[in-house]
Amino acid sequence: MEGEQQPPAAAEEPAAEATEQPAETTTTTIEEEKPAAAPADDAKPAAAPSTSTTATTTTTTENNERHWDQTNKKVVVRNVLKFLRPKEVTKLTTEWLKGKEHLNIKIIKTKKPPKDNWIKVTLEDESMVDPFIQLINTGGEDGKAITNARGGDLCAKRANEDQRGGDNNNNNDNNRKRKGGRDGDNDNDARKRAAAMKVLTPDEVRDAITPLWRLPYEEQLKVKTREMIHKCSMKIIKEIKGKFRILEQEARRGQRAKCPKIYEWVGERRAIEMESVVASPRLFEYRNKCEFTCGYRHSKVEKEEVVKVGGEDGDDVMKSVEDGAATDVVKEEEVAASEAKEEVAPAVAEEAILKTAAAGFLAQGWSGGVYLPHCLQNMPDWSCGLADIFNEFLATSSIPPYDSKVHRGIWRTITLRCSLRTREIMVIVVHAPAGGGVGKRDCGTDDYSTVFESEKQRLVDMLTKDAIPTPSRDIPEGYKKEEEETSGDIKVTSIFFQEYVGLSNPPPEHPVQHIYGKTSLEERLGKCTFQISPGAFFQTNTQGAEVLYDIVVNRIKEVTTNPQDTLLVDVCCGTGTIGLTCLKEGVVGKLVGVDISEPAIADAVVNATKNGYTESATTRFVANPAEKVLPDEMKNIPKNCPVVAVVDPARDGLHGVVVRTLRSNERIQRLVYVSCNPTGTLARDAAMLCSPPTKKYPGRPFKPTMSQPVDMFPSTKHCEMVMTFDRMSVEEYEQYHGKE
Numbered sequence: 063m064e065g066e067q068q069p070p071a072a073a074e075e076p077a078a079e080a081t082e083q084p085a086e087t088t089t090t091t092i093e094e095e096k097p098a099a100a101p102a103d104d105a106k107p108a109a110a111p112s113t114s115t116t117a118t119t120t121t122t123t124e125n126n127e128r129h130w131d132q133t134n135k136k137v138v139v140r141n142v143l144k145f146l147r148p149k150e151v152t153k154l155t156t157e158w159l160k161g162k163e164h165l166n167i168k169i170i171k172t173k174k175p176p177k178d179n180w181i182k183v184t185l186e187d188e189s190m191v192d193p194f195i196q197l198i199n200t201g202g203e204d205g206k207a208i209t210n211a212r213g214g215d216l217c218a219k220r221a222n223e224d225q226r227g228g229d230n231n232n233n234n235d236n237n238r239k240r241k242g243g244r245d246g247d248n249d250n251d252a253r254k255r256a257a258a259m260k261v262l263t264p265d266e267v268r269d270a271i272t273p274l275w276r277l278p279y280e281e282q283l284k285v286k287t288r289e290m291i292h293k294c295s296m297k298i299i300k301e302i303k304g305k306f307r308i309l310e311q312e313a314r315r316g317q318r319a320k321c322p323k324i325y326e327w328v329g330e331r332r333a334i335e336m337e338s339v340v341a342s343p344r345l346f347e348y349r350n351k352c353e354f355t356c357g358y359r360h361s362k363v364e365k366e367e368v369v370k371v372g373g374e375d376g377d378d379v380m381k382s383v384e385d386g387a388a389t390d391v392v393k394e395e396e397v398a399a400s401e402a403k404e405e406v407a408p409a410v411a412e413e414a415i416l417k418t419a420a421a422g423f424l425a426q427g428w429s430g431g432v433y434l435p436h437c438l439q440n441m442p443d444w445s446c447g448l449a450d451i452f453n454e455f456l457a458t459s460s461i462p463p464y465d466s467k468v469h470r471g472i473w474r475t476i477t478l479r480c481s482l483r484t485r486e487i488m489v490i491v492v493h494a495p496a497g498g499g500v501g502k503r504d505c506g507t508d509d510y511s512t513v514f515e516s517e518k519q520r521l522v523d524m525l526t527k528d529a530i531p532t533p534s535r536d537i538p539e540g541y542k543k544e545e546e547e548t549s550g551d552i553k554v555t556s557i558f559f560q561e562y563v564g565l566s567n568p569p570p571e572h573p574v575q576h577i578y579g580k581t582s583l584e585e586r587l588g589k590c591t592f593q594i595s596p597g598a599f600f601q602t603n604t605q606g607a608e609v610l611y612d613i614v615v616n617r618i619k620e621v622t623t624n625p626q627d628t629l630l631v632d633v634c635c636g637t638g639t640i641g642l643t644c645l646k647e648g649v650v651g652k653l654v655g656v657d658i659s660e661p662a663i664a665d666a667v668v669n670a671t672k673n674g675y676t677e678s679a680t681t682r683f684v685a686n687p688a689e690k691v692l693p694d695e696m697k698n699i700p701k702n703c704p705v706v707a708v709v710d711p712a713r714d715g716l717h718g719v720v721v722r723t724l725r726s727n728e729r730i731q732r733l734v735y736v737s738c739n740p741t742g743t744l745a746r747d748a749a750m751l752c753s754p755p756t757k758k759y760p761g762r763p764f765k766p767t768m769s770q771p772v773d774m775f776p777s778t779k780h781c782e783m784v785m786t787f788d789r790m791s792v793e794e795y796e797q798y799h800g801k802e
């Protein structure tokens with residue numbers, strides 16, 4: 063997430079600026095090379111079948127394996143050349159296997175970041191991993207080495223043993239060599255580790271997670287408005303001008319007939335007028351979803367209270383003399399034995415830091431341990447109260463937290479979702495298999511199968527037996543307790559466990575195991591009620607979402623002269639929130655929603671009925687990637703039906719096919735783009751929507767006509783944007799491009 067720096071699992075949260083997408087291609091077998099598929103993110107769920115009826119969600123772990131991450135089938139091959147195109151990557155990997163058909167190795171996917179010299183290869187089956195590694199590292203039976211185009215040796219390793227291309231095992235030999243290469247590097251590493259081991263003060267935690275917290279709210283809004291002007295509207299104009307320049311160059315080279323004159327609006331001083339950021343109705347405790355990482359909390363201990371216990375290999379293990387609570391500390395060292403040697407540099411060990419199993423935020427990366435949410439103004443009391451329960455549980459659990467560096471341990475993340483309006487709380491506990499994470503030891507010391515079920519039950523009891531405790535908060539001055547709209551106890555009403563072996567976070571449709579209470583959360587937003595399943599997206603600031611959706615409703619209302627007959631195409635519709643709100647507000651009469659997430663679409667189908675839309679002619683929800691189904695969905699809309707569109711993609715923005723479809727369907731005169739990444743992917747997509755037509759992006763261009771930022775995350779740098787695009791008129795278009 064951008065400013066807020068929630069732990070990594072928050073799929074819908076703003077994260078770092080969009081980075082260059084690695085080239086990822088899918089091939090089938092070595093004999094039969096299929097054309098490269100569209101780039102897709104590793105973490106993206108597989109395509110779901112198109113459906114207009116209720117999409118059922120698997121709520122058991124029976125089929126877990128089907129969905130599990132393919133970590134065990136992934137190999138990282140290093141020392142390939144940089145800057146290979148997807149086609150070249152496919153060609154290269156096919157060449158590796160040429161003449162080796164008898165080895166029966168099948169590559170199903172490759173991933174190659176353009177600027178790196180490694181390729182991550184996914185094999186069809188785990189049994190192919192060792193022969194493949196052997197082939198790359200030692201050559202074929204003919205003894206012919208497999209090299210890169212310059213004759214350099216390639217080096218293959220299992221992805222879960224490789225640091226940069228796979229994960230984070232610091233014991234990587236290559237790494238050692240690199241680190242040991244220069245003394246200065248070692249010093250730097252030690253310094254970095256020492257800095258990482260520093261225990262942050264509450265102010266420093268707030269600086270890391272809510273970096274604008276020191277500014278009065280009015281100032282925060284000004285900072286965000288300026289950021290939107292410079293990094294969103296000016297960036298879009300720069301990108302559009304860049305596209306004109308490319309067209310000019312192509313025309314000069316004779317690659318196109320002519321280049322149109324630059325559109326007048328693009329050259330204007332304030333080509334995209336940016337409105338001031340609309341304030342969030344709640345400034346504090348606004349989050350309805352909190353995600354905690356399980357790990358170890360670091361706290362300084364008085365030196366007199368600590369004896370250093372020399373581990374077998376001289377490991378620095380600290381033990382509290384006072385209460386004899388060494389077990390947790392020692393346990394962690396056990397779980398991350400090899401890592402601990404690297405982690406605790408001698409200078410650092412002197413600092414006497416006690417580590418206690420806990421859940422919270424990684425305010426300074428994994429090495430710095432987890433920090434409690436109690437000092438953060440945006441965290442509601444209920445989430446801190448639940449964190450207290452989790453911390454009591456973890457500190458007394460015989461099962462350790464997961465260590466993502468060595469992929470060992472069990473408890474991974476905890477997601478809490480709450481509706482203050484219905485007083486319901488949903489808890490989702492993500493854990494590695496009870497038998498051990500992917501980095502488990504052969505000796506079985508990571509196997510917690512015998513105690514896992516009883517520990518699960520103990521946690522459920524702790525979460526549901528009594529009222530949520532009132533946490534003791536450490537909030538700075540100026541914090542005003544928000545007034546609640548409803549009263550009464552807030553209770554944990556549903557609990558899920560989710561087993562996951564992958565290295566990152568589970569995709570939305572990864573199966574969950576329902577353990578307690580209701581199977582979904584109910585939230586009220588505007589005039590609608592929504593069911594939310596564990597894997598479905600929902601805006602994390604409920605009152606902020608009402609402001610956001612109001613703006614969208616008004617932008618749509620402005621152009622629907624005949625609302626009852628108008629159809630809204632809601633791309634990335636989630637649980638149907640925007641579309642159903644528009645129906646309820648009477649600004650459109652029909653709705654087609656598309657979302658890649660099956661659980662979200664299953665919710666959307668229920669939500670349509672919940673809010674009074676039972677007719678299939680009124681609502682249709684499709685569970686599939688928009689790039690796959692939108693072209694046909696658009697074709698199926700009756701010719702005489704007026705259409706408006708809203709898109710609300712995740713941080714990686716719209717797929718090129720979606721931009722092309724929206725752009726080329728000139729019956730869409732207005733497009734409302736809701737973006738959680740206005741300085742990144744919105745700028746990119748806006749330029750593709752507004753530039754002169756090309757073969758790839760045909761159709762009269764759009765123009766941005768209103769840009770309304772909305773603050774959904776006070777105290778953080780993040781900002782949501784509603785940008786309205788209107789189709790350029792035929793007359794204006796002809797001024798630049800002549801008559802068709």
Ligand SMILES: C[S@@+](CC[C@H](N)C(=O)[O-])C[C@H]1O[C@@H](n2cnc3c(N)ncnc32)[C@H](O)[C@@H]1O
Pocket residue numbers: 074570599600601633634635636637638639640656657658659662686687688689710711712717738
């Ligand atoms: C920011 S959320 C918006 C959801 C909804 N509009 C709302 O406000 O609750 C982005 C949504 O995009 C969906 N998504 C991600 N990739 C997609 C794709 N390729 N096609 C369709 N939907 C996608 C996610 O599942 C998620 O529900």
